[in-house]
Amino acid sequence: MASHHVITKDYPENLSGGIMVCGINFGYSAEEEALDAQGKTKAPEPLSFFSDETINNTRFRTRVLNWLSGWGIQLETQPGKEGPRERAFWQTNWSDTQTRSVDSHEKINFETLVNDADGILELIEQRRPSVIIFVGSQLIEALNDIRLRKRVETILGPRPGNAQIVRSKPGSNGSTFKMLLQTFGDTSIVSLPHPQTIGLTNEQVASFSLPEEVRAKILR
Template sequence: MTELNLANTLFEGFNDKEGLVICGYEWGWSKADQENEGKVPPIDFSIPCTFSNKTLRYGEQAKGWRYDNKIKKWFTLWGHPLNEDALGSDFDKCIIQTNWAYTSNNSINGYGRFLEEEAINNFLLHIATLKPKVILFMGSKLINLLRHEKVWDKFTAIVGNQTSPLEVVRKQEHDGRKFKVFFEEFETCKVVCFPHPSSSRGLSDGYIGLFKTEMDNIFTNYKNEKNLRA
């Protein structure tokens, strides 16, 4: 792959370099998407939009996308709500959404294909081009893919050496199901890996909200480093 696979616009000085990358496994392709194929107008990708407000490009259907809505709610729980008005704030422009693989499916059905050369190269292309300061993985297996021998050395060649050991956090004060969240730092990049927002059974907003201290610290430091306006 030689082209970036992005869900929203690149804004010079914000997310084109040293931005905040939201990265899932691959693009979704739901049954509703299949049924509506050819029935909706083609998307004009020249229309600028943020992750926070995809309706500018994709129309009203974007308001119903569960994956996006969950992530946006998480940002609110962490004390950094996204701005869905027009192109939003400078922070909104710093966010860019992509996926490990460029493929589209309605279910994962095995993770081995994400270690195929094309999938790995797709991921590394985005990291090498965008050089993000923060990567938010949305899917617990992504941290394992990152640390696989096929990926690790190529990734660290881009972001620098690991500067702190992998930290695995499970909030014991939660009454429901407790998921692991992973934190890792490199010379030029922080990585956080969450469970998949829309397909992790038993994952509650209450549990995700318990990570407010960690995420507020990451986002606040990021905003200060970028000298972002409100």
């Protein structure tokens, strides 16, 4: 059994063939940092389904839900109203570490992601997600790194080639962003920019053309 941290409650729908939402690492708030400095710890939130707005209602999850909504994928946010679709989602992060940002004293870069891959790959092997949503562009790059490729293909299936690039519509300043799409075996991978990317709007993410077969897997 993989020990990599998952912050979503286990359901039959997410333990096999579910929808994995994966960020870079487990950040923590200024409040948590202050408690840590005092030698105190904040009581962990109880586990629930991914979109439950009453539990661990972070900006990260709120923005991911907004992005899904922009593609016409609505998830219930109130406990008691969740169904198989909501229970299929589960959230984790590539690195099982906790820092305020990727540039803090424990800097997270591409090499860190490759070196920290054991836990997340064990978790993917255990749960075999049908869709992986990477939030942070370097994650799909690390998954494709030559040092990890053989192991990834053993877990998920053959790599068909380089990821497909989908561009967003231009923002107000003319900037565009990219979504990367790739499939290993039966697993579809969607790579999105990090929610804190400067200038990125929900409208631009909504303008990404999500393949119908990926959307169908999520809306099953």
